[in-house]
Amino acid sequence: MTKEKEEHREDPMQIDSNRVPTGSLLTDYLRIYYGKFFPYTDMFKWLAYGNDGKHPGCDSSYFGRREFSFTIKSDRDEIYLRFQSFFNASEMETSIKAKCPTKIDIGAVYTVDPAKRHAYAQSGFNPIERELVFDIDISDYDDVRYCCSGADTCLNCWPLMTIAIKVIDTALREDFGFSHILWVYSGRRGVHCWVCDSRARRLSKEQRSAIADYFHVYKGGENSLKKVTFSGPLHPFLARAYTDVLKNEFEKWVSTQKLFEHEERFHKILQLIPDESVVSELAEKWQGNSVRWEHLKHMLQSGSKKTQGLRRCIEEIVFSYTYPRLDIQVTKGMNHLLKAPFCVHPGTGRICIPIDPKKCEEFDPTSVPTVAQLIEELNANASIGADNYVEKTSLAASVHLFRTCFLEPLIKTCKDELENAYNTKIQQTKDSLNW
Amino acid sequence: MEIVRSQRRNGSDGSGSSASLPLYKSAPSLEFRLEEFGQYAIDRLRVLQAISDGLSRGKKPEEMENLVSEQWRANMKHQDADKTLRKDIISHFVLRLVYCREEEMRRWFLSMETALFRYRFRLQNAEAQKSIMNELQLQYNVLGNAEYETIKDKLTEAARSVNFTSNPEAVFYKVPFEDVPELVASRRVFILKGFAFVPRNQVVSLVCTIFRSNISKALALTNRKWRAMIQDQEKDRIAPMVEALGNVYLGPDYSKPKDCAEISLKDINQLASTSFPLCMRHLFGKLREDHHLKHQGRMQLGLFLKGVGLKLEDALAFWRAEFSQKVGAERFDKEYAYSIRHNYGKEGKRTDYTPYSCQKIIMSTPSTGDHHGCPYRHFSEENLRAALNKMGVGGRAMDDIMDKVRNRHYQLACTLTFEATHGTSCETGINHPNQYFVESRKFFESKNKHSQPTA
8 A cells, every 4th residue: 555645745634554543533534534435325224124215115214213222432531322213314414423432322113202201201212123143253262262362363273264154144044044145244243143034033032042042152251161062963954054064163273373393272173072092192192293183083983982072072072173153132123223334443444344255255355445545545546536436446335235245135025025014005095094 | 612622523524632732823702710710820820830840950851741641630720621721711711811911921821831732642643633723724725736746855855954864755844934933943854945844743832832922912913902091991990810820930030149148249259160150150260261252151151140139339349350451441331331230231222131041041151252151061061171170070979970071960060069059958959040049059058057156
């Protein structure tokens, strides 16, 4: 990224696209970002779910009953504003531009406009629709990745997120029958998933809980040794995840993380084997031998040891290391607020852009556009007199992806559903009049 | 109307057994006396209470079946099947009136009635079960042969994963996955494109979900009707009885600490080491160590402390003292203080949350970075032994406890721990962390009394 500082001498905004902006600089960048880049119309079309037209079946109050929350940071303070709501896209745009939030969260659709909740006492204000959401953080895998920890990620460990996307996306489509699924980079160390089918939005807390538990395979806090236990043959979902994704990914992981080259790393794997004799035999043979994983697999699969708990040991090891680790509570709740796509992550400056699940292997978190970079591109375009500045920046591809892979199919489905619901209602009215 | 239907049915299958488990779809137009109103309700309540008790002691399904059978026979059954049915229906609808009035009550009633229905259903013969399913219109969801052929491998795979040998003649029900949340959650069914394929031997779950959903809606409706007119119309006749029935003892309420059982901050360390159950000791210890706890941990420990008698101001001071060492006092006040006040019913909906029972804690599963849940369930044997060692448990007691853990009797393990650390027996069995605390304090208080030097 060349920095043509000379050319921008007159430009008061000296951009160093490698620096993560903070404080008042962040606010300045955000002002420009919200002024020129944030896709208000697309976000509105998404969250209106078809209720933004002139069709008599539209519910014009729908968008206004959605809760948003803003986090507004200045040098000294951080303010968190809940229960924000907007009647339409233009109100949302005005409010965001005025307040310049460092974070925007999307909540549930309530029975009434959140701004008027106090008038409806306790029983009248309830969430009635909310996307089915998932939140996956790579820092939850710190015990199995050796290249990074905490909020950092690199191309060596990012594949864990790719695995999570593949396993969960496939299950959501194949098993649960959902089709309008949006995956978003969370800006630093993870991914979010928004399932937007109307069937998903109407799920009860109990049903969300059931889905979360369906995906909950990696269990137990730091005090339990074995987080994955399979007592018998695998359920078709798990078998598919293993065969299609996890098995091969683990092989790669073994090599990128050098799992069998360092004693404390393979020791962890040995701890998952519930047979002392196997463990000691392996430990002995492994002094200086590097084909350890093959050896281990062979030993566990040979069936020569009949100890209980050994049959699924390979799968248990593979799942322990690679199976998606979800934040279950995020999925179970109906009013958990989740960060909106296309926000700027204040810690990294990166934009929370959508990820195409069909091409998730190609996603590179280290080359996601940052707000500084976008502004620099904008300036460069302006200085050469290009029209449609924003279209020629790195964000255009993401907005395009959002529209073609997600928004357009979704809107079509919504319009069809609205039409059908409306026609049914009309027919019912006609029928009752026939009495 | 169940009564009318059973008369019609008696001719068709002769057994009349389908009518022995009503679905309570509509209020009966039966006449009965006011005395029956109260007595029937109390008898049924005894059954529901016994179920509640059994569940919190972690009884297995077979044990629960026996419990329900015995309790039903003891409290509800009459020689004449028709009279039993009458009492069954009347008592259900009376209790519906009593328990529709508050959210906590509705939730409890719904859970217990569903449990009662579940075990009674399991005890019915195949014919009776089939006719109940027909009444719920499930015959329309039977999986057709053509579709069966396309997925039979997966159906077998799913059956084997839960240790069932799949019977090729088995009937499968194709229902939306939303109708069998328990089976989906535990991955006990095959699902495809949003449908669950429920084998005959899992149909209990399906039937219960539908039952539960129907009763839930009915309760909401009854509540509205009660408030809108019945309460007023019946204020001299039924309303006082309904009130009285609602106050019948249910189970210890640990949301409000008893007597002058308030504890102060300076006592808390001491109390943690002598009177906290392991789950809370662990959370407490981790909080002291890391100066932080994740949300579920904060809820579990925070509500426990509330039940134990820690006042709001002291709770805020306690949490602030810990958290400020990690995130700073300012961040604590902004991000965490709110939820503590929320727990005490001082914010938001102003619900006064009740501390979690053992059943609830056992069912919650900690994940990475979490310390909540039941240690008897989640700790590895090594870590559990170490933790119990620190509490002063050893030798024979340790082995007994480990044995209980291996057999998944977590509450019994905790009870044995209590007995080992206090040197006394605990007949009632632990089913709530606050109960552990209360019993412990009782023990120490009486010990102190007896060791008071005479003046």
